[in-house]
Amino acid sequence: MNKPTILTGDRPTGPLHLGHYVGSLRQRVALQHDHQQYVLIADLQGLTDNGSNPQKIHDNIPEVLADYLAAGIDPRLTTICLQSALPALAELTVLYMNIVTVARVERNPTVKNEIAQKGFARSLPVGFMVYPISQAADITAFKAGLVPVGDDQLPMIEQTNEIVHKMNSLLSTPVLRHCQAMLSQTSRLPGIDGNAKMSKSLGNTLTLSASEEEIHKAVCAMYTDPNHLRVSDPGCVEGNVVFTYLDAFHPDTAKVAAMKTHYQQGGLGDRVCKNELETCLQELIAPMRERRNTFIQDKGALMAILREGSERAREVTQATLDEVKRGLGLPML
Ligand code: ATP
Ligand code: MG
The missing domain is CATH 3.40.50.620 (HUPs)
Structure with missing residues (x-):
């Protein structure tokens, strides 16, 4: 066939x-x-x-x-x-x-x-x-x-x-x-700036060749819930770029679901969520960056x-x- x-x-x-x-x-x-x-x-x-x-x-x-x-x-x-x-x-x-x-x-x-x-x-x-x-x-x-x-x-x-x-x-x-x-x-x-679409022309991308430092900076600067001021405050996951990315990239969906519930109830800080995301993006991008460096030569x-x-x-x-x-x-x- x-x-x-x-x-x-x-x-x-x-x-x-x-x-x-x-x-x-x-x-x-x-x-x-x-x-x-x-x-x-x-x-x-x-x-x-x-x-x-x-x-x-x-x-x-x-x-x-x-x-x-x-x-x-x-x-x-x-x-x-x-x-x-x-x-x-x-x-x-x-x-x-x-x-x-x-x-x-x-x-x-x-x-x-x-x-x-x-x-x-x-x-x-x-x-x-x-x-x-x-x-x-x-x-x-x-x-x-x-x-x-x-x-x-x-x-x-x-x-x-x-x-x-x-x-x-x-x-x-x-x-x-x-x-x-x-x-x-x-x-x-969405772009790392929260814009509706990550796009080369909009300059809001995290590339497959991003360095460790670039990944770190991008995650640190990411938009979360502006009303989530204290760790104990209930937070919103809709429109929260960190959670959108966790949904898209984190291999453990059950863990992300539990984090979402915790965040919505209050008691889960942005820092912890960003650390989780950064680890997952570093692990995803590092092998691609390495292979790419070889190919481009x-x-x-x-x-x-x-x-x-x-x-x-x-x-x-x-x-x-x-x-x-x-x-x-x-x-x-
Ligand atoms: P440019 O800004 O130059 O148009 P781009 O970032 O939009 O670049 P394209 O080369 O136009 O990238 O898109 C190639 C493919 O990647 C298309 O199928 C497009 O739908 C998909 N794509 C691009 N950006 C995204 C995104 N942020 N989310 C999901 N798919 C995307
Ligand atoms: Mg395009």
Whole structure:
């Protein structure tokens, strides 16, 4: 039986962080054994809001790849590829742009939010506005049925399925697959500053390569319950970043549940909770940081992995593009 196909990816806009780890990386490591998994380093999408700073994208490609390997993504089980090395993706994007209206693109809530956050106003790059269309090209080119992502990506999956539906109806034989988001238990990890989403662009991350000191400082500065003044006061766990992180990362769920009850009743101090969290994050990050330090030293080997994966992915994506072109009646010269 054919294994189900997965496509996910990340923008090489900075080193990966704990949000990526719980939102998607952790799942990819588990899924790679019984799925046909493709992971795309989306450099073209990274350029959509970094058009004047291509160096940043260039520099972060090996960084993201080193993070993948450190987190446990195995290039023998997962095809890791580079978006700009797959021209079929750009060609599919151009074809899809004709069946999506400006009004539809403007309605995408994640894009709307990002445009506001980045303060683009009239200097909004056209490429950024349409990146969900290019993301639809990425997903459909691999004929992926499953997409493990954080919940900020749900509008992209919805838009992808609309494109699939419309494009299939125009083809002599439908060739594109509908896809489904796979949300993890922590589908949106808040930033260490308490902001709704940990994000590279918001500068509120704890990276997979964070030093011991950085982890310590981040946990110390974490937002708790502002009304929990004395240890004996009852505290609130909802919206308390320390507890959100304990839920996301602590392996002993029973212990976290007991801590929550204790905190809510009063008598459990923030310091104790933060110590517990710090220990657990130090233990999680230390082995990844070490593995990453080794991988990043050999950029040649990293690029060879990416080249090999991209060669495999080029065939798959080109085949889909050919099917779409043929289905639209474009001459195959
Ligand atoms: P940027 O700020 O440059 O957009 P980012 O931190 O949002 O970077 P992306 O590369 O855009 O990271 O996201 C890659 C994947 O990781 C997506 O599936 C996204 O949903 C997921 N992800 C990113 N941040 C989080 C988070 N805080 N919680 C859960 N999932 C996340
Ligand atoms: Mg993002």
